[in-house]
Amino acid sequence: MAVRISKIQNRWMESLREKKNVKIVRWCIHATDLPLVNGFYKLESSSYRKIDELIVVMLTDFESSETFAYNLLKDWVAEYGKELEKCANLPWDDFHLYKERVDNLKDVNYQEKLLVELLKSYQKFIPNPLNRMFLLGILPRNLSTYEELNDWLDKFVALLSENIGITLVDYTGSDVYSSLIKKWKKDSVTIELDDMDISGAYAELMQQGNPHDPNQQIRMLVIEMGKAASKKKQKEIHVLGSRMIEIGQVSGDVNLWTYAYLVYAGFLFEFKDEQIISLLDKGIYIQKNALAAGILDKVTMLLPLYGYKASYYNFTKQYEKAFQCFALEVTTACEMNDMLGAISASKNAIIIAENHAMAYKMIELLQPLFPRFYALSDEELRTTEFFFIVFYYLHHSEEISKEEYHKIEDRMVFLFGDNWEKRSISKIGIFSNPQTIMEDAFS
DSSP: OHHHHHHHHHHHHHHHTTOOSOSEEEEEEOGGGHHHHHHHHHHHTSTTOOSSSEEEEEOOOBOOTTTHHHHHHHHHHHHHHHHHHHOTTOSOTTHHHHHHHHHTOOOGGGHHHHHHHHHHHHHHTSSSGGGSOEEEEEOOSEESOHHHHHHHHHHHHTTOOTTEEEEEEEETTTOTTHHHHHHTGGGEEEEEOOOOOHHHHHHHHHTTSOTTSHHHHHHHHHHHHHHHHHTTOHHHHHHHHHHHHHHHHHHTOHHHHHHHHHHHHHHHGGGTOTTHHHHHHHHHHHHHHHHHTTOGGGOSSHHHHHHHHHHHHHHTTOHHHHHHHHHHHHHHHHHTTOHHHHHHHHHHHHHHHHHTTOHHHHHHHHHHHHHHHHTSOHHHHHTTTHHHHHHHHHHHOSSOOHHHHHHHHHHHHHHHOTTHHHHHHHHTTOEEOOOOOOTTTTO
16 A cells, blocks of 8 residues: 555656646546545655645535535634644644634635635745645535536636645546646646556455454455455355354454444445345344443444445335435434434435425424434534534424524524525535445445
8 A cells, every 4th residue: 555655656746846836736546546545645744745745635525616615714724723732833823813714704705715815824834835836635525516616616726826726636537627627728737547456455455464363354355245246246245245244243243243244235235136135134133132232332333234224225216215214323323322423314314305205204203303413512513414404404393483493593604604504405416526435445
């Protein structure tokens, strides 16, 4: 893995050696190599950095062009604030000034300009700012539309001052940023990466463990199942999956045992295999027994099992069953006092309910739970997409007074900004940034 990331560093330096003051640096990679590029970004933010340019990567969701700059600003000051708590001697002296400006931002038309001002301020405090490129990495975890993002990037790049630019990740064969690069051809660099064989990298890592350790044995089987799945060898997945369950059971570790059921079922999804639900139900049964016995440290797989079961029903267009499983995930999370997990599962349940005429079922589920969600601290709620659930609750609940309605609205504005309702509406249509599930995705 380290060798591959080193190659990426060298490729970057070769590509930018003769390029100064570029506005856009675009990776063009195989989707499977995204973890390696992420590893490059992490390495370059450490003391082991190798390139001349300074990169700060943001994973902020792109919900709409009307809210993206504001969400970037909020995420920036939130992340810097966390780092400041760990190390009080960080060099950006203007942090508190910009935090206040972001917190008090009212004019949505000023958000891009404020983001540019923040970047210029931050640039002043980096070593050798006059001769060093500062790049904002934009890598949304989720996005609504590449077309709208391209339009936003085009306007944003035009505002950037000297020695400040952006870096993006594009995918071989997709070229989702091609229109942007064409327009900014003279001010951009595209770095193309050959297939870095990340599967081989993971296999090398996994083979370094103790071959007698059940965890190591299962990791090796996950690699083999990934290879079988890529070749559409359904029978081989069954053979490997059965072996995995045996290893998990003999290990005596309830979580490892149920993890085997989850992984086995997960690799069968694309085949719509008739054993998928049975495998997930067996894992759920094991976990529920541990929960009933009060062994909470052995119940880490119950919520993912419900989530996988719901996802499979949704995948096979059995929407009522999908909703029921998401609802079980919500209520079980509440029973385990995992309120953040319950909020996450509620969001998935809402999307199913809203798209398949089950609003009445969703509000029946949400009505008794909402007060528990709402009682969480501001700090906890800010880490979630609670605004999405609130929007749904306010528009469907018949038990809320006008006074309570406005009180909840005010808190949402305080926590998530003036555009929280628009962000909620966009969540119905949001989709994940293209990525390929890696062979260690379940580890």
